[in-house]
Amino acid sequence: xxxxxxxxxxxxxxxxxxxxxxxxxxxxxxxxxxxxxxxxxxxxxxxxxxxxxxxxxxxxxxxxxxxxxxxxxxxxxxxxxxxxxxxxxxxxxxxxxxxxxxxxxxxxxxxxxxxxxxxxxxxxxxxxxxxxxxxxxxxxxxxxxxxxxxxxxxxxxxxxxxxxxxxxxxxxxxxxxxxxxxxxxxxxxxxxxxxxxxxxxxxxxxxxxxxxxxxxxxx
Numbered sequence: 001x002x003x004x005x006x007x008x009x010x011x012x013x014x015x016x017x018x019x020x021x022x023x024x025x026x027x028x029x030x031x032x033x034x035x036x037x038x039x040x041x042x043x044x045x046x047x048x049x050x051x052x053x054x055x056x057x058x059x060x061x062x063x064x065x066x067x068x069x070x071x072x073x074x075x076x077x078x079x080x081x082x083x084x085x086x087x088x089x090x091x092x093x094x095x096x097x098x099x100x101x102x103x104x105x106x107x108x109x110x111x112x113x114x115x116x117x118x119x120x121x122x123x124x125x126x127x128x129x130x131x132x133x134x135x136x137x138x139x140x141x142x143x144x145x146x147x148x149x150x151x152x153x154x155x156x157x158x159x160x161x162x163x164x165x166x167x168x169x170x171x172x173x174x175x176x177x178x179x180x181x182x183x184x185x186x187x188x189x190x191x192x193x194x195x196x197x198x199x200x201x202x203x204x205x206x207x208x209x210x211x212x213x214x215x216x217x218x219x
Contacts (some may be wrong), residue, residue: 002052002212003160004184008035008042008060012187013049019190024052026106026128026164026184028084029059041075054104054125057084058094061154066094074103081123084108087115092122099123106162120159126182131175132165141165142174149178169193 004050005016008031012018016022022150032039039056047054056077058069067072070083082104085091095105099122106126107119111134116127129148131141160181171194175183 001180002162003052003103003190004052004182005190006031006164006166006184006186008032008037008046009199010042010045010049011185013046016190017049022050022052024051024054024056026162028055028057028108040073043073043081044077047080051080053082053104053106054080055080055108055126056085057108058086061086061088061090063090063093063097063194066091067097070094070098070103070105077218082106085118085124087111087127092118095119095122108164111144113144115149115159116148116161119149120157123158125148125212126162128162128164128184130165131163131171132167134165135167142171142178143180144176145178145180149180156160177194 003021003023004024004026005013008027011026023089024089032042035042043054043056058066059112060069066085073081073083083098084106085095087107087110091107095107099104104125105129107124108128110116110127116129119127121213129144134141134144143211145163161174162182162184163180164184166183166189169189171187172183172193
């Protein structure tokens with residue numbers, strides 16, 4: 001599975017990238033606003049830290065506007081930046097144009113297997129189903145991942161399923177078990193995935209024993 005970081009905080013990106021496991025970064029207008037920085041400036045810096053796909057989202061709602069914004073982003077930003085597009089009819093049309101031009105895309109705000117399949121048919125490189133937001137409505141977001149992966153298993157689809165709106169480590173584990181290709185998550189989820197009380201307890205015991213060994217050697 002590819003591990004993407006969902007943030008526009010370059011300090012967090014540097015932290016996780018240093019672990020050697022970061023495959024890409026997703027951003028959105030809300031994350032850029034939270035960073036308090038210029039959109040292109042922060043995306044350019046992110047692309048310099050992580051060599052994997054960096055999702056930069058268009059804000060136009062019409063097809064022509066999405067295409068114009070996407071082409072401008074590709075012309076002005078590093079090659080590893082891909083264009084993030086909303087899952088709308090206009091977005092699918094823009095995705096199809098980008099696909100014909102050889103430009104990678106991430107179709108976002110996917111909430112059904114039908115949407116995911118249509119985005120894939122339009123040529124999306126990634127489709128991003130939002131797990132946590134479905135959970136927020138009282139339903140199980142993981143059922144959507146299961147439905148999409150079942151559809152993918154029935155057809156020869158090259159589009160990658162990028163699980164998004166991940167809220168806790170169990171979401172990540174379930175996505176791995178279901179065969180999702182990619183998961184994008186906040187930095188805190190990366191840290192939680194690495195944390196285990198038995199690891200901490202084991203290290204504490206090892207260090208205690210090693211301190212005793214050193215003490216005996218210095219006696």
